[in-house]
Amino acid sequence: MSNYVGAIDQGTTSTRFIIFDHAGKIISQAQKEHRQIYPQPGWVEHDPLEILNNSNEVVGAALARANLSGSDLRAVGITNQRETTVLWDRHSAEPLAPAIVWMDTRTDQLMRRFLQKREHSWFREKTGLPLTTYFSALKLLWLLENVPGARRKAEQGDALFGNINTWLAWNLTGGKDGGLHITDVSNASRTLLMDLQRCSWDEELLAEFGIPAACLPQIVSSGEVYGEIRSAPLRGTVLAGMLGDQQAALVGQTCFAPGEAKNTYGTGCFLLMNTGMEAVHSKAGLLSTVAYRFGDEPTHYALEGSIAIAGALVQWLRDNLHFFDLAEQIEALARSVPDNGDVYLVPAFAGLYAPYWREDARGVIAGLTRFATKAHVARAALEATAYQVRDVVEAMELDSGIRLRALRSDGGMVVNELLMQFQADMLAVPVQRPRIVETTALGSAYAAGLATGLWQSTEDLRANWGVDHVWKPQMEESDRARLVHSWKKAVERSFAWVEGN
Ligand SMILES: Nc1ncnc2c1ncn2[C@@H]1O[C@H](COP(=O)(O)OP(=O)(O)O)[C@@H](O)[C@H]1O
Numbered sequence: 001m002s003n004y005v006g007a008i009d010q011g012t013t014s015t016r017f018i019i020f021d022h023a024g025k026i027i028s029q030a031q032k033e034h035r036q037i038y039p040q041p042g043w044v045e046h047d048p049l050e051i052l053n054n055s056n057e058v059v060g061a062a063l064a065r066a067n068l069s070g071s072d073l074r075a076v077g078i079t080n081q082r083e084t085t086v087l088w089d090r091h092s093a094e095p096l097a098p099a100i101v102w103m104d105t106r107t108d109q110l111m112r113r114f115l116q117k118r119e120h121s122w123f124r125e126k127t128g129l130p131l132t133t134y135f136s137a138l139k140l141l142w143l144l145e146n147v148p149g150a151r152r153k154a155e156q157g158d159a160l161f162g163n164i165n166t167w168l169a170w171n172l173t174g175g176k177d178g179g180l181h182i183t184d185v186s187n188a189s190r191t192l193l194m195d196l197q198r199c200s201w202d203e204e205l206l207a208e209f210g211i212p213a214a215c216l217p218q219i220v221s222s223g224e225v226y227g228e229i230r231s232a233p234l235r236g237t238v239l240a241g242m243l244g245d246q247q248a249a250l251v252g253q254t255c256f257a258p259g260e261a262k263n264t265y266g267t268g269c270f271l272l273m274n275t276g277m278e279a280v281h282s283k284a285g286l287l288s289t290v291a292y293r294f295g296d297e298p299t300h301y302a303l304e305g306s307i308a309i310a311g312a313l314v315q316w317l318r319d320n321l322h323f324f325d326l327a328e329q330i331e332a333l334a335r336s337v338p339d340n341g342d343v344y345l346v347p348a349f350a351g352l353y354a355p356y357w358r359e360d361a362r363g364v365i366a367g368l369t370r371f372a373t374k375a376h377v378a379r380a381a382l383e384a385t386a387y388q389v390r391d392v393v394e395a396m397e398l399d400s401g402i403r404l405r406a407l408r409s410d411g412g413m414v415v416n417e418l419l420m421q422f423q424a425d426m427l428a429v430p431v432q433r434p435r436i437v438e439t440t441a442l443g444s445a446y447a448a449g450l451a452t453g454l455w456q457s458t459e460d461l462r463a464n465w466g467v468d469h470v471w472k473p474q475m476e477e478s479d480r481a482r483l484v485h486s487w488k489k490a491v492e493r494s495f496a497w498v499e500g501n
């Protein structure tokens, strides 16, 4: 039997397909970006068909590069941008509308409607999540209320809801000719519709939101043989893993013991700490979420600090302000000045997520003087990610009572040395980058490989983890305190921009 496992990593910015071997080494990979669609302020959409086509394209390209076919893979896992909501017609396989992306805020009016009746705590107790625009429930409800005919189709089971994992899995396993309509526990825990303890759809929540059960996928584990892949180019292998991308990175970083944590710097930034078989309810503004459940093993939980805008701010400077042509050029620009020149940028483009959860916040640039240049703004943009992560770590330490000793990092931004050093300085603990930085894809490959016997247990996987680089804190405590103080002032300035909340 083959020792290769494939992972489809469908992220907010791009889709990758990576083939790994038993040691977690990359055998082949391909990647493609998809369009970000912004029809109105606050709206962010993706085209589900473009994502499906890109996924098939990168799979084909990576297989061809390694001269392999689907049947040369032992199994395939999917990992995905979470919460992003797709509703499609099961007979035509056509989406009823563009996918509503996780950071889209069009549902803020809907959110207020529900908050007039219920407190955040009611939703948190059941799901581990506050009621915000971030999670899938309100996005799905928006589609049911705004797309003509959608509610009727959903009630009759003719329209299917899914996050991107479900959409891809359904298409891979047969689509309109009998594709599996499934989601894994980690993705289901991000819908605001799943009971976090029982890991099943919660009838009270479905009734509260008016969501028909007939359109929901079946909740399955994160690693088991779900079924055969029936579409090209992966025909000949099985689908055996599914994990939300942030949970997949936790697995790829082998954070299997309570207290072990990772931080992924991508479009957004997501810090997850494994809390073992207990869902710890946060008092400091973090989320409680499912980390993973492999086959019949117990469900593992995590505390999560979600930051909506990290790498997306770099993209915004590139695409909207035309500061540079390539994301990586931000580093040279930011390094051309010795410090931030007292400029602070709070990227509250989608409100502020953890630990603030302020829907009414919007982006601000604070501290501007005639001295400030484009380079200071670029530096402030990079620093913003590190400050936001610091805020989340503070909350994580409060909730867990565990003092972080080092931060395992990964994601597209970890090639940025300036950011990584500044992060170590802001946290006053070392920041580590592992040898294999494609931890998200690796995590879902691990899920699929565990389900098909390539690895026997999670403990087996630890051997594949090793450090490539460590950034040690170098900043004086007094400098750190001064910078953090100004950042917190800037955060306050971003609040209550949107009125009527
Ligand atoms: N050298 C760099 N410095 C800072 N940010 C970068 C750099 N290279 C890429 N990025 C940012 O990283 C993000 C892409 O990371 P990735 O992990 O692929 O994202 P995702 O999984 O969300 O699609 C983009 O938002 C991009 O702006």
Ligand SMILES: O=P(O)(O)OC[C@H](O)CO
Pocket: 010, 011, 012, 013, 080, 081, 082, 083, 102, 244, 245, 246, 266, 267, 268
């Ligand atoms: O695709 P990423 O890496 O930006 O991750 C997005 C998150 O899953 C959103 O919750």
